[in-house]
Amino acid sequence: MSLKGWIVVVEPDDLIRQLIERWLGEAGYGVLFAAKTDAVTAVVPSLVIADVSDPSCAGATIEDLRAAYRVPILALSARFRRGLGGSIATAHRLDVSHVLPKPFTREELLVAVGTAVADR
């Protein structure tokens, strides 16, 4: 099975990191972990998944990631709230492709990643 593509994951929590690696790997993605400040240059990823611990001051981080990878960004945060109308407004505000509130299920993660990659 060929890789669907590479996904760079910026996630400080080790348990969540392992979870994402397992779920994305099973779904056919190659996963690379990166620190916020340190861009992975080995591959050109299809998506960057980044944890935003404080959405109110995430602008700089998002900026850096966009500059480093020039690909869609899926933002994760434990501070996102679940609303009825989805999180489009939040994504706009952060200027990312999609957002996903923590905690999330495997299904939720894969739908979000699939949509973000397809939007590219």
Add this chain to the structure above:
Amino acid sequence: MSSPARSSGRSLPGERRRQHAEREPVNDQIGSYRRRTDLEERKRTETLLAAEKRLLEMIAKGSPLKQTLNALCGFVEEIFRDSSVSILLLDARGERLRHGAAPSLPDSYTSQIDGSAVDPAIGPCAAAAHSAQQVIVPDFASETRWPQVRALVLAHGLRACWSTPITSSEGKVFGTFAIYARKPGGPTVQQQYHLQQFTHLASIAIERDHALDALRRSEERYALAMASSGEGHWDWIVASDDFYASALLLQIFGLSPDSTFSSRAQFLELVPFHPDDRSKWEAAVQALLAGPNARLETEMRIVRNGETRWLHMTGLCVRDEGGAPARWAGSVSDVTERKHAEEELRARQQMLDLAQKAARAVAFEWRIGAGDGQNRWSPDLEAMYGLAPGSYDGTYGAWKRLVHPDDWPAVRAAIERARQTGDVAAEYRVLHKDGAIRWLQVKGRLLFDSEGQPAQIVGFMLDVTERRIAEEELRTMEAQLRLAQRLEAMGTLAGGVAHDFNNLLGAILGYGEMALGEAPAGSRLRRDIENIIVAGERGRALVDRILAFSRSGVGERVAVEVQKIVRETLKLVAAKLPEGVRIEQRLRAGRSASMGDPTQIHQVLMNLVTNALHAMPSGGTLRVSLDRVHIESQRAATMGSLLAAEYVVLKVADSGTGIPAEIRERIFDPFFTTKEVGVGTGLGLSLVHGIVTGLGGAIDMASTLGTGSAFTVYLPRFGQAVGADKARMPAPSRMSRGNRQRILVIDDETPLVDLVTGALARLGYTPVGFTSSPAALVAFSADPQGFDAVVTDESMPGTSGSELIREIRKIRPHIPALLVSGYLGAAVTQRAREAGADDVLKKPLSTQELAASLARVLQVSR
């Protein structure tokens, strides 16, 4: 001692010569009379007439009485040869006789007689004065009644005395006219006739003198009265144009005492009238003289030595039979000092009135123990108590009824304090008839009478309602601030906890999910893992609520039709309504929208309803209302504050137990709950607070123990909601497209105008870009129907975006307008709302957002 006749120096020289020539013995008097020739007789008659004429002349000229009387004596002595004449005058009290005239009697005689009492026992003259009858003593040698006088008379070589009383025309005794003869004997008939004549002349002289004296005294009296009154007097006799001005009048007018004038007109020339008053005064006098009135009282100014003086004038006009003025007289006084005093008093009164008004203070006086109606209140004081002018009856009881009953104990305590210290100080509420309540402050002094009993209170009343309200508001705001700070601290803490918890839950749920996949269906392990996941899900829901009140979560903000959410929520509530609870709903907000997240509004109502139901364990009425309200002026609410703006107001009221005062401050605290452990999370009201505050709203809370509580939520109104199917944003792939609508685009930066117009063109619109709002406004005015919507930047030099929207709306009130701003603070949102913007978008503008918003507002406007 020389003879009395010879000692007389008063007779005229010629007469004296004749006297000597005709000297005859006294005892031969009658005979010699008889022997007189006709010539002599005629001569005597002539002498008598001449004497009479001369005396009358003296009297008429007003010669001094003594002189006239001495002359009279001289004439008599000429006729009654060998005799001395003495005139005694009764003193003013009619008790004693005083020396009047006796030119031929020496001082040794007159001094003895002078001052004799009017007593018949003293002497013949005293007897005559006393009885008003003539007393004739033919010979003192044989006279026994008056030994003292007899000795005196005989010692002066005199023998007979004929004393005749001098009486006035009314019969009043003035004195006595006595002839002392050197020879004994009584008067002849002829002599009696002469005596009567001369006595009458004396009477005329005396009467005339008395009259002159009375006149002089009267004049003196008037002069004194005039001088002492300090008034100047004038008297104008019209016919002769004789004008009299008293010395004081001249002084008042600042004229020299020797000013001369021969007519009224000349005098008036001298009067230094004040230029503004002359004609006024002259007109008043002319009117009086011409009219029927007699008296004129007026005030006028003069300029005396360069100084303006106020004069008060009172005049009286006396008229002749035909009614024409005959005399015009009166007085003038200088009232400058009084005027100044009045002026000062008036100025002080005015100042006091103004100061009272400015300070909303009113001076008052209260007499203690005064009878009903004796304490009078000024209209200002009555107004303070909400009474109509003049309606206060002055009783203690009526005043007491005006004081708010809750404040009466404090007022009574203040009265008690005043009895001891004399200081009156209290603040209390008064109830006006119209239901208004005003706070009054009294500051004054209790005055005691000489016996140490309270007599009077004097002081000021001030209306301090505004200050009281401000203090009250300050207290409320302080409490709010404390609460807000506490909630914020808790929110920050909870937000941090939520963040960490969500990560933990992420791991629990994620690995739980994977383990579940490994566990065989129907196995015990699978059920256990499922329970772990259920617990994890519950944790996730809890953390979501914590994020809501902590406001650290990032939620949605769209225009929400509140009434629709409320109606749907109430349907859910009604389905699960506990027994005994009735629901009354009154939703009248129409399609009013509020910016927010539909879920959040649902949560707000659910939480309020849950609390309301919980407050009514044995049933009751749940009242839910929704209204569109315009708040007139900014005010603080229980939580947050309200601006003067439109709000969508949700009210949830129960008929339950009410909230005890001691916990009211804490009900919005997170994790504060009155419910049993395990029933509630204690997050309900803090969630409501977090959501409402996050949406820029406010909450009012009212509660009465045993009656129920009411929570009122104010959500800023943001136009009208769009159709229900459009409430959700379209997915990016189904981006709303335009249909060639013309869109006016304004931004002061050219690249941004290009960006927006480019994006709109790609979306199928026909954009028209401008880099200045005035130019855009000109273009719009030229063809208002040529545009379908406006998209403008807020921050521009000159006319801002919101101002531009306002101007455009004046031309075409319902044109859709979007405001774009780099910063979405409360101030911008407020401005946008006030200007009537349909939506506010944040920079950097995303095409998706622009497309969705534009599609929405165009849809609404259609």
